[in-house]
Amino acid sequence: MTTNRRSFLLKGGLAGAATLAAPAVHAQSVIKWRLQTYAGAALAEQVVQPMVTAFNKIAEGQMELELYTADQLVPTGELFRAMQRGTIDMVQSDDDSMASPTEVTVFGGYFPFGSRYSLDVPVLYNQYGLGEIWEAEYAKVGVQWISAGSWDPCHFNTKEPIRSIDDFNGKRIFTFPTAGRFMSQFGMVPVTLPWEDIEVAVQTGELDGIGWSGITEDYTSGWANVTDYFLTNNISGAWAGSFYANQESWNKIPEHLRELLKVVTDSSHYHRQWWYWGGEASLRVNGTKMELTSIPDEEWKTVEDAAAVFWDEIAQESETKAKVVQIFKDYNEVMNKAGKPYRY
Numbered sequence: 001m002t003t004n005r006r007s008f009l010l011k012g013g014l015a016g017a018a019t020l021a022a023p024a025v026h027a028q029s030v031i032k033w034r035l036q037t038y039a040g041a042a043l044a045e046q047v048v049q050p051m052v053t054a055f056n057k058i059a060e061g062q063m064e065l066e067l068y069t070a071d072q073l074v075p076t077g078e079l080f081r082a083m084q085r086g087t088i089d090m091v092q093s094d095d096d097s098m099a100s101p102t103e104v105t106v107f108g109g110y111f112p113f114g115s116r117y118s119l120d121v122p123v124l125y126n127q128y129g130l131g132e133i134w135e136a137e138y139a140k141v142g143v144q145w146i147s148a149g150s151w152d153p154c155h156f157n158t159k160e161p162i163r164s165i166d167d168f169n170g171k172r173i174f175t176f177p178t179a180g181r182f183m184s185q186f187g188m189v190p191v192t193l194p195w196e197d198i199e200v201a202v203q204t205g206e207l208d209g210i211g212w213s214g215i216t217e218d219y220t221s222g223w224a225n226v227t228d229y230f231l232t233n234n235i236s237g238a239w240a241g242s243f244y245a246n247q248e249s250w251n252k253i254p255e256h257l258r259e260l261l262k263v264v265t266d267s268s269h270y271h272r273q274w275w276y277w278g279g280e281a282s283l284r285v286n287g288t289k290m291e292l293t294s295i296p297d298e299e300w301k302t303v304e305d306a307a308a309v310f311w312d313e314i315a316q317e318s319e320t321k322a323k324v325v326q327i328f329k330d331y332n333e334v335m336n337k338a339g340k341p342y343r344y
Contacts, residue, residue: 138244150241157215169187233300
């Protein structure tokens, strides 16, 4: 973790991608992989560090993951290209944030109302076929998709209260590309900045708020210190993110280490699931830093109805997108018919 972006670039960085593509081999022939996450340092302690620690321990010196946090080696928006070139061996991110050039990018992160609960995400990938689609799409661009899991829901924490849809009008909000595209129809102004700059941007007035997480990350990342209100309505019940690897790096490691990576990434998904689920409830009840606000259900239905139109617009963009949208529709139809506790 002592290597920062500047020293990394000075030592070859992106210009030395061809050299860095192959895993470093030390005297003991330990395979070294660079893993960069979308998360800042404080958040990474929960969302990826346990997985890295477990892998390095179980690998017993055969292989080691070196963890870098948000923007430490390359900006988040350049993660895909850096991984594709081999500058970074492995990435933890959503497709949307890392500007993945695939047909499924729009569904990564927060696809509006694609999920209501965190368990929806692994079911969609493991039982409804999204996993096979993701693996095929990334194979086309020379990247190994490893697995997907759920994170927290997408809420809005702001300097001024949001109690009506009209309150979004003119608000400059840091959020994900697809979420921003969807919410812009309600007057919200989506803003993209480096993750580490968000807290200061809220303090200086460059941002009016954040639509990037649930309340757990607001507290963990320090955003609850600079915003005063938390909207309990969300536009997605769970962020969908994945682990990916450079294809050449993946092909060069032994089969048992590939299996180990699959196991520990699944363990990472499980860790986040209970950490967020418990954290969201606890901080709503016991948190003291932000006042909770809500938009009435009958008014919020306007946003939910707009999501159905948005889905159909996305489906018209390509055959693959249409296939994914249909999976979301089929899945939610089953959940709605199943009733409580699956849907209310």
